[in-house]
Amino acid sequence: xxxxxxxxxxxAIPLRxxxxxxxxxxxxxxxxxxxxxxxxxxxxxxxxAVFAPWLSPHDPYIQDLTYRTVPPVWYEKxxxxxxxxxxxxxxxxxxxxxxxxxxxxxxxxxxxxISGLIGTTMGMVAxxxxxxxxxxxxxxxxxxxxxxxxxxxxxTVAIVGGSLWVVILVLGLLKWDRFAVVMRSATQQVRSxxxxxAAQAAGASTLRIILSEVLPNVIPHLIVIATxxxxxxxxxxxxxxxxxxxxQPPLPSWGLMISEAKAYMFxxxxxxxxxxxxxxxxxxxxxxxxxxxxxxxxxxxxx
Numbered sequence: 001x002x003x004x005x006x007x008x009x010x011x012a013i014p015l016r017x018x019x020x021x022x023x024x025x026x027x028x029x030x031x032x033x034x035x036x037x038x039x040x041x042x043x044x045x046x047x048x049a050v051f052a053p054w055l056s057p058h059d060p061y062i063q064d065l066t067y068r069t070v071p072p073v074w075y076e077k078x079x080x081x082x083x084x085x086x087x088x089x090x091x092x093x094x095x096x097x098x099x100x101x102x103x104x105x106x107x108x109x110x111x112x113x114i115s116g117l118i119g120t121t122m123g124m125v126a127x128x129x130x131x132x133x134x135x136x137x138x139x140x141x142x143x144x145x146x147x148x149x150x151x152x153x154x155x156t157v158a159i160v161g162g163s164l165w166v167v168i169l170v171l172g173l174l175k176w177d178r179f180a181v182v183m184r185s186a187t188q189q190v191r192s193x194x195x196x197x198a199a200q201a202a203g204a205s206t207l208r209i210i211l212s213e214v215l216p217n218v219i220p221h222l223i224v225i226a227t228x229x230x231x232x233x234x235x236x237x238x239x240x241x242x243x244x245x246x247x248q249p250p251l252p253s254w255g256l257m258i259s260e261a262k263a264y265m266f267x268x269x270x271x272x273x274x275x276x277x278x279x280x281x282x283x284x285x286x287x288x289x290x291x292x293x294x295x296x297x298x299x300x301x302x303x
Contacts, residue, residue: 016236035292041285049101057083058092060099060252065090069268081267084274087257093271096252104282107168107237108230114172115233116226119179121268124218126180127187128210137180144177157245167246171233182225185219200288220297227290231283238279254279 048055067090071078077083084093126137149171158168191214192198199209238255240246247253249260254275261271 013034021038030235032292032296034288037293038288040284042289043103045282047099048139049105052098052102056095056098058095060095063091063251072270085270087271088185093274100252100254104234105153108234110168111233112226112230114265115176115229116179121184121185123180125186127184128191128234141177154245162245162248164247167240171236175229179225181220186221187214190217224290224294227286233288
């Protein structure tokens, strides 16, 4: 008895082949150690951030000066009431670390979306149309690269005022250049392929060709760049918060937690070590997952 088939728009595919394809995909994912480790660690951090209100043992904003700078449980004076200790205002550090993950992930995702939308649009327009459009976009990219991100962000936030949404908007409007450069190059490569010419010959509109033919084929590059930019945005936010020009108290930003602990670094080292370790793990997870996605989505790297 022949194997049952499922039908796509153009051909019949045996169910057995579909199952083998799915199994092969899962095998490639599991063999990709960078994606497995980085994605797994990132998933754990994401779960902790999403479920922070239910996982946190205390309110991260409540102060209790009778419990100032209580050490973590692995110290002699530590207590399980505050597993990671408390800060200089008596706030539970474990709860603030959980909520800090929310802020870091929100900033990374938001900045990647804003800058990705701007840079991808500019890069695809330059790569598809060429000519004057390419010259204008190239000039804008060159102008943007001549301005250091951290200095422009510091000046802008100092003038406008620091807050969570100001930091997201400023970084989103500053970090589109890598998207534009990569999308321009990728679009130029796709633009010369035969199926683009076939779509043009069939009378498809320019917008339809860009959205349905070009964009799906440059998405792998877009995903990889987005992971790198998200990690970079999280680090920049931590730097701005450390300098007092980013996320403002009492929000539990990891960079702000490190900044607030500067005066206690020689007496209560964990106040800096814990948020610093959390920040390092998050950046490590994003970069490792991005490297794994690059290996998985790029054919030459996969072979």
